[in-house]
Each structure stands twice: as structure tokens, then as C-alpha cells.
Amino acid sequence: MTSPGHGTTRMGANTPPTTAGLLICEHCDTVYRRRPLSRGEVACCERCHNILExxxxxxxxxxLALTFTAMVVFVQANIWPIxxxxxxxxxxxxxxxGTIVTMWQQHAEVVAVLAALTLFFFPMAKMLLFGWVFWFARRGERGPGFRSAxxxxxxxxxxxxxxxxxxxxxxAIVKARVYFQVVPDPGIFAYGALMLLITVFGTVDLRQLWDVTRERSR
Structure with a gap:
């Protein structure tokens, strides 16, 4: 079931027993036959109504172009003052x-580590992996370590x-204006742009890379 239109066909008794081009709902395990979706189409499960693809x-x-853009913005966001x-x-x-180091020095080690992981190391790892898989995917190939990535x-x-x-x-900026004169710096605007790019990536179904790529010939 899709909205609009129908993007999948539910498997029935007359369906040939092949596993090629199948789509399985992650929530209720209903199996569908995949077909190409038109622009704007969304395939939904007929049983639990969750989005399939x-x-x-x-x-x-x-x-790949968006990934390189996000990398540039990420570097700027971490170099420029916030x-x-x-x-x-x-x-x-x-x-x-500077804020993370200050938190560490003020004995807020747990908060400092969480901030460093979720705001720097995890996003950086995600963008590097994006760049790796998209670099090969643009040629229709799966790069080394594709499955692990x-x-x-x-x-x-x-x-x-x-x-x-x-x-x-x-x-925090709005509340701090009560006590300080607060001036937003370029870093916060770079983070705002990065947030928009991450939102775009959040709408991408990476599972489709399995369909548009193939194993590299040795």
C-alpha cells in the first residue's frame, strides 16, 4: 500500500517463490514484491501502515556533493566561535x-565526553562513512568494507x-541576554547549516544503496 498510488504488491499464493526484489516490513514482517516508485511516492505496509520505502x-x-558540503560546514562549525x-x-x-574542555576542567567529565562524542566524533565518523560509500556508489559499486560501513x-x-x-x-543565548550582552558568532550559524544538511540525510533511505550498487569485480 502506498500514498499516493501502489508501490508494492503483497505476496500471495500465486506469487513465484523467488527472493529477488522483495521488501520486508521491519515492524510486522509482511513480505512485498518491490516495484520502482514514481516521484513523490511512498510505499507503506498494508498491515501496520509503517513506511517501507x-x-x-x-x-x-x-x-556525495552534499557530504562534501557537510564536511566543509562541519570544520567551520568547530573552528569558529559559537x-x-x-x-x-x-x-x-x-x-x-573550548566549552568541552571547560566542562572537563570543571569536573563534568561525563557531560564533556557525551558532548564530544555526539557533536564531534559521531558526526565526523558518519560523514566520512557517507563519503566512502557514496564515492563508490556513484560508479554503481560497493567499496571495500561496504557491509560494515x-x-x-x-x-x-x-x-x-x-x-x-x-x-x-x-x-541558552536567549536566556543569557538577561545577564550578558550576547553576540551569536559564525560557529552557531555553521551549526545551523549543518543541522539542515543532517536533516536532509535523515530523509535518505540508505538501504536503497544495496539495490543500485554491485560487488566490485576483482
Missing amino acids: RHARLGPDQL VTLELNGRPSSATLW MIVLHYLGPWTMSEVFVLGAMV
Whole structure:
């Protein structure tokens, strides 16, 4: 079942017993025969109504370009100051890593480690893996370690929290205006752009890479 139209055919008694081109619902295990989706089509499960797959609007070439763009923005977001606080004429700028180091020095080691992982290491690993799989996928191939990269990307998905950081920083900036003169710096805008790019990647069904790529010939 799809909206709009029908993007899958449910397996029945008269369906040939082949495993090629099958689509299995992750929630109720109903098996469907996959067919190409038109622009804007979304395939949904007839039993539990969960989304099975969407039409891929972006190809490997476009996704690779977005990955390189995200890498550039990521570097800028971590180099540039995020915000400048001024009290009694004394400005103080803060970067992400400066804030993490300060939290560590203030004996908030757990928070510092979580911030470093979710705001730097996990997003960086995710973008590097994106670049790796898309670089080969644009030629219709699966690069070395493709299976492992896809597994890691699946588990990294919920742990990149740049959007949470941006929203938290915006709330903190608004509240800090009561006590300080607050000036948003380029770093926070770079994180905002990174948040939009991560949102775009969140709409990409990476499972479709299995369909558009093949094992490299040795």
C-alpha cells in the first residue's frame, strides 16, 4: 500500500517463490514484491501502515556533493566561535571544543565526553562513512568494507545530535541576554547549516544503496 498510488504488491499464493526484489516490513514482517516508485511516492505496509520505502529523489552523485558540503560546514562549525558573551566591557568567545574542555576542567567529565562524542566524533565518523560509500556508489559499486560501513551508519543514526545542540544553544543565548550582552558568532550559524544538511540525510533511505550498487569485480 502506498500514498499516493501502489508501490508494492503483497505476496500471495500465486506469487513465484523467488527472493529477488522483495521488501520486508521491519515492524510486522509482511513480505512485498518491490516495484520502482514514481516521484513523490511512498510505499507503506498494508498491515501496520509503517513506511517501507520512499522514492529516492537524490542519487549518489548529489549525496556525495552534499557530504562534501557537510564536511566543509562541519570544520567551520568547530573552528569558529559559537557565541561571544560580554560583561562589563570584557568579551569572551567560546568554541565547541573550548566549552568541552571547560566542562572537563570543571569536573563534568561525563557531560564533556557525551558532548564530544555526539557533536564531534559521531558526526565526523558518519560523514566520512557517507563519503566512502557514496564515492563508490556513484560508479554503481560497493567499496571495500561496504557491509560494515552500512551497519555502522545504521547504529550511528540516533547519536548525531547537532540539531539538539543548535536548539539548546538558541535557548541558552536567549536566556543569557538577561545577564550578558550576547553576540551569536559564525560557529552557531555553521551549526545551523549543518543541522539542515543532517536533516536532509535523515530523509535518505540508505538501504536503497544495496539495490543500485554491485560487488566490485576483482
